[in-house]
Amino acid sequence: MRQEGKRILASVCVAVMLFCLPLCGCKKKIFIDTAEQSRVESQKKITNLLDDFFAYVKMGRIDKIGALVDEPGPAIEKLQALMDSSRKDACSAVCSLVSAQIQDVYVDGNEGYATILLSYPDLERAHPEEGDTPFSSEKELKDAILRSQSLSVSMRLKLVEKEKWLLSSDALETIYSTVFAYLETEDLVVTEPSDTKPPYDPDISVFDSYYVDPKGDVIGGYTKDTSKICLYIFTWNTYSNLSVTYQFEDETGTLLYENSYVVQNNSDWIPCSWRPSAPLTTGRIFCNVYSPSGKLFLTKEIGIYEDEVSIPFPVEMDSCSWCAEDGTDVLSYMDDAQYVEFVFNAMKFYDDLILNFRIEDEEGGVLFEGVFDEGGATNTFRFIWDKDVDIKGKTKLSIYVTTEKGNPFWQADISVLPVPEEEEE
Numbered sequence: 001m002r003q004e005g006k007r008i009l010a011s012v013c014v015a016v017m018l019f020c021l022p023l024c025g026c027k028k029k030i031f032i033d034t035a036e037q038s039r040v041e042s043q044k045k046i047t048n049l050l051d052d053f054f055a056y057v058k059m060g061r062i063d064k065i066g067a068l069v070d071e072p073g074p075a076i077e078k079l080q081a082l083m084d085s086s087r088k089d090a091c092s093a094v095c096s097l098v099s100a101q102i103q104d105v106y107v108d109g110n111e112g113y114a115t116i117l118l119s120y121p122d123l124e125r126a127h128p129e130e131g132d133t134p135f136s137s138e139k140e141l142k143d144a145i146l147r148s149q150s151l152s153v154s155m156r157l158k159l160v161e162k163e164k165w166l167l168s169s170d171a172l173e174t175i176y177s178t179v180f181a182y183l184e185t186e187d188l189v190v191t192e193p194s195d196t197k198p199p200y201d202p203d204i205s206v207f208d209s210y211y212v213d214p215k216g217d218v219i220g221g222y223t224k225d226t227s228k229i230c231l232y233i234f235t236w237n238t239y240s241n242l243s244v245t246y247q248f249e250d251e252t253g254t255l256l257y258e259n260s261y262v263v264q265n266n267s268d269w270i271p272c273s274w275r276p277s278a279p280l281t282t283g284r285i286f287c288n289v290y291s292p293s294g295k296l297f298l299t300k301e302i303g304i305y306e307d308e309v310s311i312p313f314p315v316e317m318d319s320c321s322w323c324a325e326d327g328t329d330v331l332s333y334m335d336d337a338q339y340v341e342f343v344f345n346a347m348k349f350y351d352d353l354i355l356n357f358r359i360e361d362e363e364g365g366v367l368f369e370g371v372f373d374e375g376g377a378t379n380t381f382r383f384i385w386d387k388d389v390d391i392k393g394k395t396k397l398s399i400y401v402t403t404e405k406g407n408p409f410w411q412a413d414i415s416v417l418p419v420p421e422e423e424e425e
Contacts, residue, residue, distance in 0.1 A: 042107040045165045046114055050102055050157075053167060060095040066227070066275065070166040073277055075176040077257070078184070080275050084259050086138055086243075087183055093145040097121045098179060103154070110161040118155050118175070121148040123182040134190040141189055153178065201293040204244075205236045207268070208348075210314060211302045220314035220407070221303035224280045231287045231300055233270040239263040245290045246272040251283050280304045312408040316347040318379070322414045325386070332415040335392050340368075340385040342399045344410055349377045354404050357383045362396040372401075391416050 049068060056064040062083055066076045082091040097120060104115040126141075126148040135141040155178070157171040182188075212230050213219045222229055229248070242263040248256045257274045272287055282304050289298040305311055321329040325339040333340065340359065355372040368385045383399060391397065394416045401409040 039107045042112060042161070042165065043105045046105050046107070046112050046159055047102055049159070049165050049167065050100065050114060050116065054098065054100045057095055057098050060092045063228075063275070065172075068167055069169055069172050070160050070162055071169040071277075073169040073173065075169070075172045076275065077277050078176065079180065081259055082180065082183055084261065084273065086260075086262055087141075089138060089142045090145055090183060091180065093142045094121055094123070094180060094183065097145070097148075097150065112159040112161070112165065114157045114159060116155050116157060117152055118178065119150050119152045120179045121145050122151045123148065125149065134187050136190055138189055201291050201295070202237070202239065202242070204239075204242075204291055204297045206298050207234045207236045209233045209298060209300050211300070218314045219311065221305050221311040222280070223307045223309075223311070224282055224304050225307060226276065226280070226304075228273065228275050229285075229302070230271055230273040231289075231302075233272065233289065233298060235268045235270065238266040238268045240266050243292050244270055245294075247288045247290075248274050249286055249288065250281065251285075256285065282306055310407050313403050315350075315409060317410070318345040318347050320344045320410070320412060322412075330414075332417050333391065333397065334419050335394060335416050336419050337391060337416075338386075338389045340389060340391070340397065342383045342412060344381045344383075344401070346379040346381070349379045351377045353378075353381075355381060355383075355401050355409055356404070357399055357401045359385055360398045360400065361391070361394045362398075367391070367394075367397070393418075 053065065053068050056068070060083065062076065062079050065079070069076070079091070082088065099119045101117040101119075102114060103117055106113045123145065126144040135144065155174065157174070158168040159165055159171070160168055210218050210232055211220075211222075212232055214228055216232075231246075240263065243260055244263065245258070245260045247258045250256060257276075259272075259274070261270055261272065263270060270289070272289060284301050284303055286299055286301045288296055289300075290296055303312065321343055322331075322333070323341040323343055324330050325341075342357075352375055357370055357372065358366050359368045360366055367390075370383065370385065372381055372383060381401075383401065396413055396415055398411065398413045400411050403409055
């Protein structure tokens with residue numbers, strides 16, 4: 001009986017051990033390869049990036065494309081130049097026919113490579129005639145592109161990870177040279193001989209001009225890392241088919257960017273835009289605008305500031321002066337003066353503009369602070385200090401005017417002279 005009990009106990013132990021072995025094996029299968037998981041996640045992100053990139057290409061959204069490239073470089077500028085030129089419709093037609101199939105994505109650390117099958121219109125064979133005969137018009141070029149056959153080419157693109165995955169600038173240059181460079185071909189579209197018809201070159205008179213931010217609001221300057229600079233010009237007369245050329249240059253006269261704009265449909269509006277591909281140098285830049293014959297009809301400057309600097313309010317002075325209490329202009333104050341006023345006249349009217357101002361002495365000490373808030377539209381701003389005026393012993397007064405948001409509006413100085421001592425008899 002005892003022998004039988006031992007055999008039963010042994011059988012139970014063996015069964016328990018056999019039952020536990022699969023459980024031990026299950027624990028080993030729970031191990032997760034984090035490196036492989038990270039690689040797979042990066043592949044998904046690269047795939048999504050390329051899907052977005054080519055979707056924006058198809059829509060012709062050059063601004064969106066630039067945000068997906070690590071260093072946009074010349075390719076973005078050339079694409080934007082095409083979209084801002086008379087070749088815009090042809091460029092849009094090319095964009096609409098571009099597509100890509102992602103065949104493989106490889107990730108190695110913070111670099112990635114994608115093999116794609118890129119399809120695009122065969123521009124060199126778009127013309128129905130043989131030879132190098134140019135297209136008769138931009139419309140004919142666009143229509144030929146839309147009718148053209150498609151080419152497909154396998155292409156390997158490099159991507160880099162900088163906080164997020166981005167297309168490399170070299171990859172963008174490769175795409176541009178493959179798909180769009182043909183649109184830059186010289187004499188692609190026939191031009192009317194200059195001796196058959198004199199160029200349309202009216203005397204362009206400017207009514208108003210100002211720089212704007214991406215939302216179209218008036219701006220007094222740009223930061224050096226700005227993504228877009230745009231000058232709005234409004235003319236006294238309206239025009240159609242008027243081609244103007246504009247150039248941006250720095251303070252040394254170095255050309256930064258050049259393009260043209262064709263005014264259409266009896267419009268009086270000329271936008272001169274530029275998307276810098278690299279940070280700008282702080283200081284000033286100038287936009288020079290020329291008529292069809294090359295006659296300069298406007299030069300407009302704008303300041304470029306460090307990112308942390310408060311950009312000045314965009315105001316243009318008509319006149320300004322310091323005044324006595326009777327309203328007469330003064331070139332200096334005597335140090336026993338009991339009234340100080342600074343009057344600023346702007347070139348245009350402003351609605352409900354509230355301005356803060358402070359008056360300081362030559363050492364930067366604040367003597368007075370006030371607010372200009374008259375309401376309504378005005379182009380005359382009066383900043384008055386008429387209570388408890390004490391400038392005895394001072395040599396200079398400075399006024400600093402800012403907007404409610406703290407943007408500089410204007411600054412001016414005036415000297416303070418001591419009252420002459422009476423001579424003893």
